[in-house]
Amino acid sequence: MMKEIKTIGVLTSGGDAPGMNAAVRAVVRTAISKGFKVMGIRHGYNGLITGDIYEMELRSVSEIIHRGGTILYTARCLEFKTKEGQQKAADRCKEYGIDALVVIGGDGSFRGARDLAALGIPCIGIPGTIDNDIACSEYTIGYDTAMNTAVEMIDKLRDTTQSHDRCSVVEVMGRNAGYIALNTGIAVGALSILIPERPYDIERDIIDRMNFTQKTGKHHFIIIVAEGVGRAQDIANEIQARTGVDSRATVLGHVQRGGSPSLRDRVTASSMGFQAVSLLEKGIYNRVVAVSADKIVDYDIDVALSMHKTIDTNMIDVASTISI
Structure with missing residues (x-):
């Protein structure tokens, strides 16, 4: 049975990346425009466990699209890796009336989202990491900057x-x-x-x-x-x-x-944030938004986490040939 979603939570997790703020902005404004309530969760999964949560409005994300870092802050949370920590986080979602979660981060963040999904909290992942090492996506927020x-x-x-x-x-x-x-x-x-x-x-x-x-x-x-x-x-x-x-x-x-995100990171993050909320609006849960052939796509979270990514060997040849 499709779960009715009225309130969406958003958090950033793992290492910060330029463009995360643009993604948060897109999630908040897209959600509010579609009639959802939005709860911002500070300091990633740690803040979800401790209840560092507040309601976000349209003006909550003003003047952040050009800023590096993340206004929601981020942290790594060892407690969340335990079953007890995951249950605390799921219970906190229910306490604050959060019906679904948008998680901006890397593979570790998506594994956390998958764990929450198993506890009944629908999740959407948005790839944000400067390393560009998320297998399901050709591009990740922060890489260009x-x-x-x-x-x-x-x-x-x-x-x-x-x-x-x-x-x-x-x-x-x-x-x-x-x-x-x-x-x-x-x-x-x-x-x-x-x-x-x-x-x-x-x-x-x-x-x-x-x-x-x-x-x-x-x-x-x-x-x-x-x-x-x-x-x-x-x-x-x-x-x-x-x-x-x-x-x-x-x-x-x-x-x-650090630093102000590039045009590519701002536009990609904005498109991904919009897509994440659009999926939830359609009742499509537990997905990871990604880039494929320069288009915004999405994958089942289990599929996304099972994918592999290889470096372009042609670029290695380019480097070794012309850098002499």
Whole structure:
């Protein structure tokens, strides 16, 4: 039997990503325009368990589309991983009259949504993570902004690297996924790009390439390393020991999560938020909104979590061929 939905809750969970605010804004305004009541849940599943919940109005989401981070805040919640914590969260939904939940986050957030769905709380997931590592979606909210932030910073770093004939080893985010590293590396003309999906050999992938380019007259180098590959400082130390080239490590870190979201992230987030509420209006529950062939689609949450995503090997070939 279809559950009647009158009140929708919305939360952001896991790592923050630029564009999450745009998604929250779209959920709130779409829901209110369709006659739903909206409850904002602060600090992710932790706030759901503790009752950090408030009613949101149209003006609750004014002047946030251009802001990074998330006005709902976010947190990781170990208690929610337990059956007792999940039951507390489901009970809190019933206490506040929340009939369905929109969860903005990554795979871990969607697994939490699936657990709540099993307890009778209909859920819709929206993919928000700078790593672009959600298998069911070709694109995730925050990815474009994070890459542009990284490119901007590396372009500045290149100036001093070139001035001193140095090798700069730059560590970007991506513990288990090399999407930021690969695309950023191509965009900045990196000599070598090290990603988790492809085992590397420092002699073949860095030292030999440095030796070759030095013979052609190039004496400064940019190496991009996804954080899941290894420590940038260790790699820089080894490069300097083997080549004698002054090598410095730079870890971009959490700055990649911040900043005003790009046009693409604002539009994608807005479209996904609209789609999430539209699904609930139609009585379609327990889905993940995604991008496929540049269109907004949705998948059953179990199907979404069972899917796999692979890196585009053609882009690896592009990088290795032209960055010499």
